[in-house]
Amino acid sequence: MINRKLVIIGGGSAGMAAAIKAYELGERDILIIEKNAYLGGILNQCIHNGFGLHEFKEELTGPEFMTRFSKKVDELGISYALESNVLSISDDKVVTYSNAKDGLVEVKAEAIILTTGCYERNAGAIQIPGDRPSGIYTAGQAQLFANCYGYLVGKRVFILGSGDIGLIMARRMTLEGAKVLGVAELMPYSAGLNRNIVQCLKDYDIPLYLSHTVKKVIGESHLEKVVIAKVDEKMNFIEGTEQIFNCDCLLLSVGLLPNVDLFNKLPLSMSKTRGAKVNQAMETEIPGIFSAGNVLHVHDLVDYVVEEAREAAVGAISYLNGELKHEGHVYDVNPGVGINYVVPQKVFLDDVKDNLSFKFRVAKPMKDINILITEGNNIIKKIFKPAIVPSEMEIVHVSKDLFKRESNEIKVYVEEKK
């Protein structure tokens, strides 16, 4: 058994940002455990640009963005184990990982930050109706094959779901000579960022079918056709709206889910994000175990992922220094009308230094709204927004001084102007 102060599981953007921040705060005994042969996680396959506008005030590709972090990790001499797969975390914080060189390694950690990112909802998860041919991929799989392996998964492409990776892949495959026949989106609005709708679909005349989904996939061995149809407000197919597309590949961009596998055997409750419930320090219900980035809730921008990872690092260092007391005035944080989820789910007010931030997504696109944050019956913050969409994560910062300690519930909700 090896002892480590801070173990970070997952060496993607969140893991590296957390490690660097912890180092900057004075911690030297840090180990990052990464399953791939390189740091950077999924950004390695995201060769398009658009990363880093907030973090570096410039537009970088995924590999460029992550390299700035991995260089820093190396400069600081933070240790990491590559090609190392964590098999389990015990509730007394023993992290067991496996690799070819060292075999099974047990690390007793004082604090853990889980930054294992997310995975894509796939054909199984969405219970895709019809045959079981090959030729159906998640957008990220197609991206990996194209950008890291040099192979195109198809030449006539249909895309289900307007998530950002799907939109990015619509453009990517078009540029490689494939014909993208269309994108179907179940909801009446896009799930992706507006800039991607414009730059990846409109610029290439790729049609977007809103309120449409796949009714059937057809193909004996490889995909031959997809049938899409329009859905009503209750998501039921509308007869007679079927359209058939002859295609050799269907890409799915139907959402991402936190990769919380390693938490599943621990006595932790999950939130509506399907990540673990955390407090203001990004700490889970087990003191000293933290979670940040897409494993906590799926972010729209990596810039916000690294920001959150730093919050978790600050939390972990505070924990190691005995500064997280988990005492005093406590709030449950709940999403109200118009909001899908809020992170964090709990606030120990006395453990907050200056500011609190609430991250959330709205349930549907809205115009001219107020975001309200309340403590019991008191409105403690009200922000006007001319427009708000579910594809963008919202962050609201609230000063600690605004809380009155009169209630034990904080609510975040949206007020629509009639």
Added chain:
Amino acid sequence: MFDVTVIGAGIVGSLIARKLSSYQLSVAVIEKEPDVGNVTTMANSAIVHSGYDPVPGTLKAELNVLGNKMMDQVCDELDVEMKRIGSLTVALYDEQLPLLEDLAKRSAQNGVPVQILSAEETLKLEPNLSKEVKGSLFAPTAGIVNPFTLSVHAIENAVDNGVKLFLEEKVVLINKNDDFYNIICESGNTYQTKIIINAAGIYSDEIHKMVEPIDYFLTPRKGEYFILDHYCDDLVKHTIFPLPSEKGKGILVTPSIGGTFLVGPSAEAMASKDDVSTDKFTLDEIKRQALMLVPSIPFNQVIRTFAGSRPTPNTHDFIIRYAKCDDHFITLSGIESPGLASSPAIAEYVVNEFVSRVIKLIPNPNFNPRVKARPHLKEMSVEERNKFIAENPDYGKIICNCEKVSLGEILFEMNTSVPPKTIKAVKKRTRAGFGKCQGGFCQPLVTKIISEKFNIPLNEVMFQKRGSFVVRYDIKGEKK
């Protein structure tokens, strides 16, 4: 010239081939699919039924009960995971209670130990069952098994003992000569054999028709299922059945041997044998019925849906007999549920009662009933596992994150006598790709491993069948 040729390498054909390999015979197995156990064997409830349900006196009842008893030894010899978790057949209405009594009587006639439990006793065993439960029939000998490795290891053991396996050979014509058959395949290859055993499952009627007109018919009955992830801990600990009807055993909820949960199957008569598509309407109905049994099933944990097709005969019993025209053609048809549970007994029955009467069976002195033992990493202590990894570092490198499958385990399979050469074949043997990401992360790696191991270009690695490409176009190559 082979002494015996088995057509079909499903679970039944594979176990028959293995049994035949214990005698001094030259045996061939011909399979139309690119892998063994690829049709009905691959898509079913994976249950070792106890045998309380089949009508007493039928072949089904006899072979089910016997097969269930044989399963421990077979699974031990073939290194297959099996657990006797027991089953509960649940009555939800007072009117159903007499049916439990009927089933208990039937069990006694079939020689299956069962016990009728009260509502309280039932809920004590399974707290997540509907509170409406009125009582249940507990069958402790029911079990769950890994049907994928059972069929693969059976055929591998047969091949290790001298059987020749021919994959991707679809039989199109059978000619009888004076004292042997010519089996002609779509590929143009012809196999000569003295005896044919037709174990072609859902296609067994068509194979049989190649030698004579038949007096039964098979209806493909499709069953759709949900698979739920591991993390619904303690959802149910036994296989939970509703009361059976003429349509079958109904929608069950059961743990699988891999730790996931199965909910299904539907039972829909199909026009096409190849139709294993799923549809929302049927799945919604399964969901509705399953929730009546177990109201807390977390359907947000579904990792996949699938369908399998079972060959339902109009005779309501397994059909195992000689062709009317010739005792050198042995046919097995209508092996629907409980075919998996019965399979070891079916193999013995076919060889002892049919093959032995037409050819002399001399024991094969070199027969080894045991398959090459698999490394069971998950069952090892840290020390054992480290020793293992030190000898072969590939066992330390994890390829499938969800199911924690190592490179070593995948390569082990690739070095057996029936190696997996498709993504699906790797998945069936190792569980790589079985988890919640459904190969999202590991499929590219597995594709690469297959490509490197068998020296096939990446864009010629198949997902399952011929033509089921994983990656199709070489970007760099096309630009030239």
